[in-house]
Amino acid sequence: LNEFTAEFYHQNLYKPTAKIAQEYVKQRKMNRETLEAYRIGFSGKFDELYQALKAQGFGEQEILESGLVNKNDNGQFIDRFRKRLMFPIMNVQGKVVAFGGRRLQEDLKVAKYINSNENLVYSKKQHLFALNLAKLGDCKKMILVEGYMDVISLHQRGITNVVASLGTALTEEQGRLLRKYSE
16 A cells, blocks of 8 residues: 555656645755655545555555545545655665645645654554665765755765765654664
């Protein structure tokens, strides 16, 4: 379900309905290689993801448990992420386990970033953003930065030993991951 969703969002980024996301990507100078490597995407509106997941044969319970779709007070299924630039969060093996979404409109009533809730496959304290892509090369240390765009910006400039925590504080589990992959 997460893998399908990542591809769905990524393909959405290239559609005419994603102009706002395309402008943001251009403004932040993200190249095609970066968009592909990080599988960056765009979430549409209301229930586009829900409809696509249903069409793929996923069941309502499975969809709700993923946290990607919620049920509103009227009983309608609505996508958690709407009109956002999407950052798939992958485990060290490169499997999508969660998502982060950045708002693209300056609406102060809406959080700038929202992230997947913790669930059966995702616990933010056990992952680092882009650890699957971080390359140590000649370096023996990992650089820890604050957020998705910090990682991506440095990576595009050839600094590839970069990861980000998935919260406001580094957890013990994340510290162990840093040590394990920096040795």
